[in-house]
Amino acid sequence: MNKSPKRPPAGLPDKDTLLAFLREQGSAEKTDIARHFGLKGGDRRALREMIRELEAEGKLGTRGKKGFSEAGALPPVGVADVVERDVDGDFFVRLVEASADAPRALLVPDRSKPGPAPGMGDRLLVKFQQGVDGWEARLIKKLDSERSRVLGVIRKSAREVRVEPVDKRSKDVLLVPAAQAEGLRDGDLVVAAIEKGDQRYGPKRGKILETIGKEDDPRAASLIAIHTHSVPTGFSQAVEAEAEHQELPSLKGREDLRDLPLITIDPADARDHDDAVFAHRDEDARNEGGWIVWVAIADVAAYVRPGTALDREAREKGNSTYFPDRVEPMLPEVLSAGLCSLREGENRACLAVRMVFDKEGRKTGHKFVRGLMRSHAKLSYEQAQAAIDGQPDDATGPIMEAIVHPLWNAYDAMLKGRLKRSPLQIESAERRIHMTNGEITSIEKRTSLEAHRLIEEMMIQANVCAAETLEQKKTPLLYRIHDTPSQEKLFNLGDFLQTIGKPWTKGEPATTKRFNKLLDETRETEHAEVVNEVVLRSQMQAIYSAENVGHFGLNLDRYAHFTSPIRRYSDLIVHRGLIRALGLGKDGLTDREIAELPAIADHVVMTERRSMAAERDAMDRYIAAFLQDRVGGAFTGRITGVTRFGLFVRLDETGADGLVPVSSLGGEYFGHDDRTHALVGERTGRRWPLGKRVEVKLMEATPVTGGLIFEMLSDPDPRDPNAQAPRLGMRGRNDGRSAGAGGNGPPKRGSNRPGGPKPPRGGTPKGVRKGKRR
Template sequence: MVKTPKRPPAGLPDKESLIAFLREAGEAQKADIARAFGLKGAERRALREMLRELEADGSLGKRGRGGFTEAGALPPVGVADVVDRDADGELYVELVKGGDDAPRALLMPDRQARGPAPGMGDRLLVKFSRGVDGWEARLVKRLDTGADRLLGVIRKSARETRVEPVDRRSKDVLLIPSALAGDLRDGDLVLAAVEKGEHRYGPKRGKILENIGREDDPRAASLIAIYSHGVPVGFSEAVESEAADQALPSLRGREDLRDIPFITIDPADARDHDDAVYAQRDEDSKNPDGWIVWVAIADVAAYVRPNTALDREARAKGNSTYFPDRVEPMLPEILSNGLCSLKQGENRACMAVRMVFDRDGRKTGHRFVRGLMRSQAKLSYEQAQAAVDGQTDDATGPIMDAVLHPLWNAYATMLKGRRKRSPLAIESPERRVIMSPDGGIAAIEPRKSLEAHRLIEEMMIQANVCAAETLEKTRTPLIYRVHEAPSQEKIFNLADFLHTIGKPWNKGEPANTKRFNKLLEETRDGPHAEVVNEVVLRTQMQAIYSPDNVGHFGLNLDRYAHFTSPIRRYSDLIVHRGLIRGLNLGSDGLTDREIAEMGGIAEHVTETERRSMAAERDAMDRYIAAFLEDHVGATFSGRITGVTRFGLFVRLDETGADGLVPVSSLGEEYFTHDDRAHALVGDRTGQRYVLGRRVEVRLREATPVTGGLVLEMLSDPDPRDPNAPAPRYGVRGRGGDRPPMRGKNRPGGPKPRNGGKPSGGLKGVRKGKRR
């Protein structure tokens, strides 16, 4: 794009005037220059000679085929490629049609960022400008979303160098020309791009955009997840500088809460502490046996103010992302582990809510304050639980009577209200990766569920409810955390599955948490407990953020908002700002602009949450595969947790890992996927592998770079369902004639006359034979 400069005096310009013209225009072709100066005939030939001289002495640079600009300059707007990333995660772009003199420009954060952030190899339309430290670029539009990019591992041989994808679903392999592969090593993790052009036969040709590490690096699992899902890493210098330039909190504009003996209860390895709790009996005679519960949350809004560099980058990240070996935080560590962490014995700014509960656990009132607090103790969940169970230590012994016993007694009262509300009681066991000091994987073990966890969870839930109620009462717009009831289709699928295990479910009855909980309780001690829990979980919708309230089905609440984790969730920061505005608690509350953008912010933080969840899940799969790599050939017990047309997913008891038993390895029989029965059914014998069945499997493959586990079934299938239609030997359902087959399900049977090929195109059928 050419900026139209002020029209210069007519006639052949001198060199200084020509450079000044190009500086103002940004970029111009020879014809544009001649037209601007009114040159004709011999003057145009003189202009051509002058341009050659200025280009030769380095005063001018070429742009594209016929464009000229001042050397080292960039146009006001141009098309650029993302070509580099520095150690802090900053991206740099290069003008597509720039010459050797065209400088790289720092890609600045986008205030209105929506969707995935730009990444290596992306093509963008940007606005260029000169900054204090050099050229800067601001995104106008994404022209290439990076669909032709590939995260993969270098595989070198004597003949060629290839990039094999780390995504197990991808079949693309890129061939790297030998001239570009000299510095690459076998096992390098790289970000590559498909070279443009014709690739009619064989693998596509590629180029390396970035070398990000090694596949045998213990941190490879999280690195792959970060790059695969576009999780933003690091912080800009402006953000780090802004985070460091913060004053210690004072009592100005705050209520003094330092006499309240708040404590924090967190995971043992937690580095930041954004919530603290305290409980005491209510001395009000009108509330006999009632309790007052305080929840204090770090006042992040006091440090991350609207329309600052900190705020823009926090919004772009949306939330923190957690991996076994690292965290990609939403806020710089100087805040998340400093002024915004409720450290023991240090004054900290907080937003606190004082909640009152009656003897039946019903919340009868609450109020929010912006305060100054000082935590009395930092406890882990295990430490607090051990103390309540009778094993105190130096930290818990002195606060048992004044702090811990009241907290547990208040929780016992709150539980009465929770039971009456009957939130969904799904048990979803989690696993955690234990890292060794050298960065390897020491163990994978279940994450314990303690009463201390449930205490903190219930107190946080009630604080979140208070935030939503207060914002509604003050008519302040907010971002709700909403969770819709299961769809009718999901309920029908659940009913079909329950029928296979003899549990009735009326498809016409409305879904509610009490009905789900009744089902979970009825099956809790039976053989189907685990799979019923899994299927009920899959029946639920995904929770999202929204400015429109539809309630929270899983918690069985009419209104709910996230308030308790502003260090790691941008949604909570917006709720804090709403409370500040609605309750007149300061000048740093929700802005009119944020209110206008509320829908877009809610959509964005929902997307970033799902991005982080996907990255965390992928990293866990890869860590488990790396842990099991040395156990290939070993046998494991597990349960069938998924039945698909292409095989069975089995969850291993010991690690919680999910592996695939390919349908092709189930024996010499065709298997049909019966989606209503959630089973793979032998087309000839009617024998079945059904959802929830306990099985023994052998680990055939473990691929850490993709996170894939391939298993071999060792358990025999269940007998034919006596209520199902009898199998017709020699006939493959509606697919036509097929002779009987020989396999482990029918030893000694004759070989098929047609070589075992299916005689029809029946959907959902796979040929099974051992490989």
């Protein structure tokens, strides 16, 4: 960690002072900046405005995992990959987490360092500094990491055996001894180690460590994702032993809630149930028409205590990771599907909140209790929805009047408050893969039911209660924060909206009501999907933080994750905070954990994004496997991404994303107009704009990488006579020397093969249920 410069006098710095601080630090989050300059209250709001101005002036770099940096700056020390070698043999490095257009730095050789010199693909710890001709990187040390292992596919020939990596970013094709590959077949998935040695040219040598499956097995998609993203799997013997020896707590120190008719409502295939709900009318005459809503959450803190092996591994995993065919859980199954699962008819420890709402949906009070409960029914979303729609079954029929109707009536009141709050109303197009005996049978769009929204709103309100209570008790916590969109993102949104004739005042502050008005005005138009998409991309990502900036998407001043401690370590930390703050036991948040909250926040953000990337990559591979037999078929879809190397098209049928390489569009050179999000023909002005509905032909589907390549069957839009001169970036070609007659030339290596660049993804994941991360 970089040392902070000498603390200046408290007060808002000027822009030059702020940039000087960022230059010395390399990068810093907004909370770090505020803490360094001693800013509070109004000064923090002024700092936020100053940061927006610097972004608009182009003096701040894009917001990344570690916050803000001076535009074009590199940190004093960082982890970088060797990404390029020029004709003179010099290597260039780029920060590991940087985007493709981030500054690269010349790797300055250091003959005093022992061992082999760095080579392509190596990961290094380097010191950055400005040189005469740009940035330079001086080697501190080479890093041994998972990069020394390759997950790949066996390819056999008469002359050699190779391991070809499944990770599209890897260039490490390994040669392995034929003797090691005896018994293996072409297409086997293996993990191989790169053998160390001073080999700078040609394929590297490798050694096979384990065989994990076949590339054409649909179930291999999750295995590849797990290995590619280093998702932790399994549990140590110590953790399994600790889990096996846990026992259900007694009533001592707990409130008996077993007569409270709480029920669980979850996906039909859920194996664990960590939340239960119940509602009834408030009998207080001062709250006529009001409702009492109970939310009970599994008391994971009673079993996973600070300092234990269970706690250490749960923290390392950070969260559960979900795939269509398997789950990599945060906790052993004996807990996640056993003692911590709120099973119907069984006593379970819980941490519950009793919330009071008036008839307009305003929360007027709440109280947390540590209790012992017994679920009175286990319902699926579909069951609950069918019941309220007039089609009860054997499970819901007997509880309609006492439980189901009161839940919906309470939700009707809560909905009034939600509508007044006006959270962001972005629609997500989530897909669900159905598998039978390991084979993909269908891919469907997830249906959003009112039952989903009922549970979501009750969980959101419980999360708000947790944050409010911890603040009131002055107990530190992990907030779930979602910052307001940056000025740059708002400007880009405004540029795009101009192309479809929608006004957007760029200088007007971003609010959820403003975004919702835009979404409502376009919902029934031809532009509905693309506007929803660009609004989603204009949002920042939600993260965990020990410092609060509010939750923009939910339009809440304070918010914390409390409702899923079985599968999110962040929620377990909040549970421990409540236990400590309210004196509910001796297993609450420790002083050491309080001191480590910023580090815990950074770690669980990393693990959440790791799981999201693994789940997304697995989904891509499942879809590619599903479509492999339909190569040559025609599909309808919409352009959802426009880049200099091609168009990304999302298919209507499956939600699959694939690439139409710019080299295949033909006819003329196409340049990328980043203002209007379109590829524009240099000669004719014909356009391929974001959001255009198209028909494409599937040319390649490669399950092992998840790549889809399309050929365009539709025609481009004509030149827009009223359009401004396009602001073209790099041309949509890569080497004019190779261009054929009327063609764009070959695309950049890797951009036109399965597993090439993926469409941009951004915004705030929605929801609080499995697979959703609000």
